[in-house]
Amino acid sequence: ICSVLFKSKVNYAFSSPAFPWFGMDIGGTLVKLVYFEPVDITAEEEQEEVENLKSIRRYLTSNVAYGKTGVRDVHLELRNLTMCGRTGNLHFIRFPTQAMPRFIQMGRDKNFSSLHTTLCATGGGAYKFENDFRTMADLELLKLDELDCLIRGLLFIDRVGFNGHPECYYFQNPSDPHSCVKKPCNLDNPFPMLLVNIGSGVSILAVYSENDYKRVTGTSLGGGTFLGLCCLLTGCETFEEALEMASKGDSTNVDKLVKDIYGGDYERFGLQGSAVASSFGHMMCKEKRDSISKEDLARATLITITNNIGSIARMCALNEKIERVVFVGNFLRINTLSTKLLAYAMDFWSKGQLRALFLEHEGYFGAVGALMELLKTSEDL
């Protein structure tokens, strides 16, 4: 009776799944991978550890770059985290979806399929590449819904915190560039919240509880649009390049402002002269086209896409009657321009009624959620 009714620590440890523990989110542009590196491995375990498992662990933890395009975001690493009875570090890795075939190849080379582990994957790619995993690497994916994972992952990380610091932050005085400052906050009583996930495309969710949410709408003008248009307009090749250019440009050379049309403010409706009346509105004129720089174009593209997302988010918040808007997704990675602009837009257009919140682990929540599914499944056993 005892062994059935009570789960001792030892029994609990046996019921955790086999290593390695991965969570994968295969998106349109990026693959996000979270890897749990156990640090409480006993000598006994080390002894029994199979060769390829060891080599995977070493490969992942001793490098910060993988191949030409894989990156480990070291600054996001969660140290000494307890998951499913084990203690370890949670690593956050990303690489372009285009490199997926190479990744699967690696899985085959390292004989991943022999490791009796379940590979939990979410995102569209979990469906798209399911067959490839099977045929090329003899791996069976456990497919999960991306929005379920997103919410689960987000709530988990917020709960465990960021190495003792809050995961969530916002901007105080977003409308004043001089006193605008980043401030931490907690997502206690997070519900209801409007969750805006900005990846290649955008999904907007209204979340009422961990298991009660709905996808309100989405837009196809997302991070992929920003990068795509930037590449076409400026010849840049990476997200980093695009943002670099944007930080140096002046979008007012590209956009037509209210004052360009009215000579000042449009007083009747309270529109300041500095507001953008028409994005890229100057570009129909050849002289202007010839006088702007690539940096200006990059900036204008960033501003346009960001403001549009802000608009749609704000309208959704109004319609759903939710005051808290949380922005996540890799579009905001290293993108302070957009983050601050979203904070400003939410605050300004709602006259302070809406608040924009951001999370440090931005685009990784789907992968975290997938990892948690792996651990949950075994907990049920």
Added chain:
Amino acid sequence: MKSQTSAVESEDKFERIGGSSIGGGTFWGLGALLTKTKRFDELLQLASKGQHSSVDMLVKDIYGGSYGYLGLTGDLIASSFGKSATADKEFSKEDMAKSLLHMISNDIGQLACLYAKLHNLSRVYFGGFFIRGHPVTMHTITYSINFFTKGEVQALFLRHEGYLGAIGAFLKGAEEDNPNQYSWGENYAGSSGLMSVSPDMNPMQRARSGTFDMLEMDRLERQLVNLPLLQDPSSYIPDTVDLIEDAQAREYWLYCFEEALDGVVKRAVASQPDIPEAAERAEKFRQKYRHKLQTLRHQPFAYGSLTVRSLLDTREHCLNEFNFPDPYSKIKERENDIALKYYQKAVKSLEELSWEDRQFALVRGVLAGNVFDWGAKAVSEVLESNPEFGFEEAKRRLEERPWLIDSFDQWLERLKGPPHRCALFFVDNSGVDIILGVMPFVRELLSRGTEVVLASNSGPALNDVTNSELQILTERIAAMDPVIESALREDSLTLIQSGSSSPCLDLSRLDKVLAMVVRERQTDLVIIEGMGRAIHTNYYAMLSCESLKMAVIKNSWLADRLGGKLFSVVFKFLPSCVFGHH
């Protein structure tokens, strides 16, 4: 160029509820940068030939199929220009333009839907200069609205879109001294209608020089308002058949009007026998009207809605343009004179009948009189070949009961009850119709103690009686009929112009004075006579008081459509609609 959103409650009450900086300027600007195309319309032409799926990242590019869990089909765009960062090859201009068009249209559509939802609105009108009648843009915006609201919100477009501000400014100036005193109507002869800029869309384009279109408006020195007795003014549409939706009907009527042109031209020339250049002008009229019909064949929506009414009105406008304001004026005079001669005899023989027989005879009289309509081809042929064709003949030839629509029994029953307070009668043709059909009927109503308001055209149309003509006629009848004479004197019989100069009747645009009188006299019966006013328009109109619609169908196609034959009778009596549906 920019996108602005306003919620409009009434002509004077509106609110700017929001806007977006992503609009036509964005499309043009980005389009110019990406495709090196300088002209806006060229960009749209490129877009209409492009495939956006090479440039955009679709749901199936991410999922390998549809995102079933959320019901997002594989073909939906997940990320606009999502493939542009990673593609190795260059994209074609057409494909990029198409992606751009989708991106902007979908975005505008989505924002419009979000605003519509917030303010509980079900119709979104798209103005501004982005659309310009390009089908591809209207399709993408409509698709977007349908997608985001699951069909609950309707996307509507405006013919003069970008010019609305300018037109409004003009109207404000024109009405400066006397706001709300005027009514405006489009003059179909002078207006060039909605011309598509794309040459393959509009073959008529080549015939025009320059690229400007015209909007000609007629200003009426009187205000036009709703008939107070309409059950639901906000949903009232006068026209019975929508020729934009009904392609078969459109085909028929365009053909019918084309065929009738010869006769109309002849009539016009004959009406001005002493003026030598009448023939030349008549030919110009023919060219112009035929051109309009041909335009409508290719672009039925060129003037907005297309109905038998608009075709008739266009013809009248064209006749006016070439100085044929009233081609039937002499015919009307002649027929009035002839009919007047028989008036007293007609009234006397009616008086000799029993009450019930008289009611039936009066109705038959109106119907038979209504047959005398030069507007209808079938009738004009008879009248031309047989001038002796008279009232008696018409009565004899009238369809036997039961009529196609026959509520005579209910009407008779009603007449046994208390008299109506006031009847509003929209009359039709001159001659036999008004004098031998309508007048005796009116006379009977007056004898029962019912007041009568006779509403006739403000301006001439075909051989319909106009208000000024009716004034004269009634005087002449009063001279031989004491009942009419005392009714005029005591004001129980009033003649008021309807505000219309059409063979059809739009009850939402009636002369303000008429509406006032209708209200003052507590009108409780509306009578509409004739094919133009009771069948081409108002066949389905719902009024809040009792109504009587009487007509003889003088067009075999139409008769067939309604389930009858040529010269079928429609006699539709409806009790009051205030409580419940009929």
